[in-house]
Amino acid sequence: MEIQSIADKIHLTKDDLELYGNYKAKIHLDKIEHLKNEKNGHLILVTSINPTPAGEGKSTVSVGLADALTHIGKSTILALREPSLGPTMGMKGGAAGGGYAQVVPMEDINLHFTGDLHALTTANNALAAFIDNHMYQGNELQIDPDNVSWKRALDLNDRALRQVKVGLGGKTNGIPREDGFDITVASEMMAVLCLSASIEDLKARLRQIVVAENTKGEPVTVEDLKVEGALALLLKDALQPNLVQTIEHTPVFVHGGPFANIAHGCNSLLATSTALKLADYTVTEAGFGADLGAEKFLDIKVPHLKKAPDAVVIVVTIRALKMHGGVALKDLQKENVEAVKRGFVHLEKHLQNMQRYGLPAIVAINEFSSDTKNEEALLSQLLKEKGVPAARTSVWQNGSQGGIELAEKVVDLIETTEPSFMPLYPASFTIEEKINKIVKEIYGGAGVSFSKKARQQMNQFAKRGWDHLPICIAKTQYSLSDDPEKLGCPKDFTISVREFVPKLGAGFIVALTGKVLTMPGLPKQPAALKMDILETGEITGLF
Template identity: 60%
Template sequence: MKTDIEISQNSELLPIGKIASQLSLGEQQIEPYGHYKAKVTLPVANQDTKGKLVLVTSINPTAAGEGKTTMAVGLGDALSELKYKTALALREPSLGPVMGMKGGATGGGYSQVIPMEDINLHFTGDFHALTEAHDTLSALIDNHIHHGNQLNIDPRQITWKRVLDINDRELRHTVIGLGGRTSGVPREDGFDITVASELMAILCLSRDIKDLKERISQILIGYTYDRKPVYVKDLGVQGALTLLLKDAIKPNLVQTIEHTPAYIHGGPFANIAHGCNSIIATRAGLNTADYTVTESGFGSDLGGEKFMDIVAPRLGKTPDVVVIVATIRALKLNGGAAKDELATEDLAALKKGAANLGRHIQAMQRYGKPVVVAINDFTSDTEAEINQLKQYVTDNFHIPSVTCYEWAQGGKGAIDLAKEVVKAADTPHEFKPLYSNHDSIEAKINQIVTNIYGGDGIELTSKAKKQLKQIVQNDWDQLPVCMAKTQYSLTDDASVHGAPTDFKIHIREFQVKLGAGFIVALTGNVLTMPGLPSHPAALNMDIKDNGEITGLF
C-alpha cells in the first residue's frame, strides 16, 4: 500500500495557471510561486459572495482517526465530478504537528491537496512571516522599555509573548534580558506556538490590508504601572508590522490530486485559537465557485462552534450545510472499546459511542443548519455496524448519513455524500445565533457549555474572576468568546470520552485579544505551546541526494 507522500509524488500536477482558469482567475490575479502554487491578489476576496458554503466538521478526534480533511478534499472532488464549479478553502499546516505526531493538513490517500511536501513544509512562507511579525513586536516592546519606557509599561504586566512554529515545551516559561545593562531589562516571558498568535487570528479574520492594519493597531500588549491598557497603536508600529504581512495576507492557490482548485490560507489551532482558515480565502472561493468546501479544526465543539460564532459574522455568510465526519472505529473507542480491538465488531460499544456523534449533530442543528453525516469507511467496518449507526442517525435526527470511500477512491468515493450535500444546501433554513454580543462573558460561555458541550455550567478560578472584572471595566465584554479546550473530550478533561453529562467547564484564566476581536477563555490544562511526543514524526523523515523527500506521512 502506497503512503500518502508516495501517492502525492506519483500524481500529475497541472500548471497553476490552468487551475486558476477553472475559477476564471486571470493572469493578473495570480502570482506564481513556482509551477504549482500561487498567491491570489486581494480584489477577488472583496467582491460580494455568491456561491454555496459547505462546512466540514467532525466528532471529537480520537487515536483511531476521523479523516476530516480527507473527507473535505474528497467531497470537493466529488462535487467537481458532478460538474459543479468547486473550490476548497482549507488551513495551512503548522510545523508543530508535522514534526510532532498529528501529521500534516493536506488530506490522505487519494483525497489530498498537492504538492503535499511543499504545503506541509514552509509552503509560501506565510507562517514565517507571521512568526517574524509577531516577534518583531516583542522586540519593539522590550526595546521601548530599554530606551526609557515613555509609555510607562510595567514589565510584569506584558501580555504579549513570543512565538515559534514548532512544539517546544522548554520555551513555555522563560526569563529574558539577562546579561547586564546592555542586554535589556530582565523579566519573565514565554513562547506560544505561532498558530496561537493573535496575529494569526487577525490575518484570518481581516478583510484586506486596511482592516489588517487597523486590527493590529488594536492589539493589547500589556498594562502600565497604574494598570492602564497599552496597545500597538501607542507604540506606533502597526504600519511596520502590517508590511511584514503584505504577502502573507494573500491566499494561496493549489490543487487536489483530481485538480480541484484549493485555496489554502492561515492556520489557527481550534483548541487554543479559533481554528478556521482565512475569511479572505473563503470569500475568494465563494466568489469564484458554485460550491466552496471549508473545514474547521477538530470537532464541532471547537472549530464548528467558533466558525458559527466568530468567523461567520466577519465572513458575512453562514454555512448552507454542515457535514459531520465520524468513523465506526472512533465511535467504538468513545463507547469504551480498547484501541487494539477496534477491528473487531462491537455493536454494544458502537451503540454507546454513537452518543458522541449525537451530541455534535445537536450542536450544529442548534444553529438552524442542515446537517449531513459522513461515515468515513475503514476496511474493518462491518455491515451490521454501518447499518446500526445509520439507523441511529435516522431514528434520532431524521437526517441523511452516507458511507464514504474517498481515501481509497478519491472523489468517486464521495459522490453519494456530494449529492446529499447539494440537496441539503438547497433546503430553506434560518441561522440561529447561539448568543448575542451584548450578553455577559459568563452568559456566552454558559450558552456554549450547555448547548454545544452538553455540560451544566462553568466554574471560574479567582484569577479568572479578577480578570473578568477588568474586562468589564474596560468595556471589552461585548466581544465573542473563543474557548481554549482539549479537543479530545466535550469536557475540559481529555480522558472523558463519549457524551458525558452533569459536568462543569473550569475557566482558569482569560486572555484579551482585541485585535482579533474576541476573548479567549482557557479551560482545564490546555497549553498554548505544545510539546513533542516521545517518538516525533521527524525521526521518520529524510531527504535523498536527488532531493526526494521520504517519511513525510
C-alpha cells in the same frame, strides 16, 4: 497541472496571481477587492466528532467531497487551513488530506509553503522586540515589565519555551523579565491575519492588540507603540490567499492555520469569501470536533463572513464511535456493535448542536477496512431513526468516486432545505453568560467554575468595555468536557476557566480551561523521526 490552468477554471488571469513556481500562487488583493460585490455561492462546512487516536479523516473527506462535487459537474473550490510545522513534525501529522483525496504539492504545503507561517512568526517576534526595546530606551509608556502579556512565537512544538526569562546578562541586554512562547498558529497574529478583510482592516486590527499594562494598570496597545505599519508590512504578502489544487485538479485555497483547540480554528476570511465569489460551491472545514472548530466558525467567523453555511457535514468513523463507546485503541479491529451504540450518543450531541444553530446537517461515514457489516448496519439504522441523512465515503481509497454519494446528498440537502441560522448568543451577553451558554448548550456541561483571577479579569474587562466580544474557549479537543479522559457524552461536568486572554486585534476573548497549553510539546516518538530527503530530492515519511 500547472497552477495557471487551475486558475483558468475559476476565471483568474495571470495578472491576478503572484506565482510561486509552477504549482503554487497567491491571489492579489486588488482582484479580491474587485470581486466583493459578486454573488456568493453555497457554503459547506465540514466538521467532525471529537477526534481520537483512531483518526476521523476530516481533511481527507473535505478534499474528497470537493473533488466529488467537481466530478458531478459543480463549480467547486476547497478552502483549507495551512498546516503547522508543530503537529506535522509532532504527533498529528500534516493537513493536506491523504490517499487519493489529497492537496498538492503536499510536501510544500506541509513544510514552508509560501512563507506565511514564517511571516507571522517574524511579525509576532518583531512586536516582542519593539516592546522590550521601548522599555530599554526610556519606557515613555511606563510599561510594567511584570505585566507584559505579549509572548514570543515559534511554529514548532517546544515545551522548553513555555516559560523563559529574557534580558539576562547585564544592562546592555535589556530589562530582565519573565516571558514565554506560543506556537505561531495559536498566536493573536495568526488570528488577526485570518480575520482581516484588507490591508486597512489588518492595520486597524493590529493597532488594537493589547501587549501589556502600564504601571497604572492601564492597557498598552500596538497603536501606542506606533508600529502597526511595520507589522503590516511584514504581513502584506501573507495576507494574500494561496492557490493550489487537489490530485484531481480541483482548485484549493490553503490560507491561515489557527489551532481550533486554542484559537478559532478556521482558514482565512479572505480565502473563504473569495472562494464564495468564484465558485458555486465552497467546501471548508473547521478544526477538531464541532464543539470547537464549528462553534467558533459559527460564533466568531460567520459574523465577519456575513454568510452562514448552507449545510454542515459531520465526519464520523465506526472506529472513533467505538472509542467513544469505551473500547481501547488496541481493540478497535474487533467487532463491537454495543460500543457503536454507546458511542452514538456522542455523534448525536454534535448533530443536536448543529441543529441548534438552525443548519441542515449530514453525516459522512468515513470507511475503514475494520468496519463490519453489523456495525455498519447499526449505525445506518440509528441515523435513520433520528431522521438524519448520511452517506458512506471511501475517498482515501477511491478519490472522487468514493465521495459521489455524499456530494449528491449534500447538493440535495442544500437545494431542499432552507437554513435559518441562529447565533448561540448576542453580543450584549456578559462574558460569564456567553461561556455558560457554550458550556451548557454545546458541551452539555452543568456549569462553569472561574478562578479568582478569571473573576477579576471579567470585572476588569467589563469596565473596559471588552465584554461585548465573542468568546474563544481553549480546551482539550478530545472531549466535550475539559478533561481529555472523558469520552462519549459526559454529563454533569464543570468547565474550569483559569484565566482569560484579551485578543482585541482578533476581536475575541480567549478563555483558558483545564490544562490546555498554548505551546504544545513533542511526543516520545515524534513524526520527524520518520522523515528524510533522499539524494534524488525525494521526501519520505511526510504525511
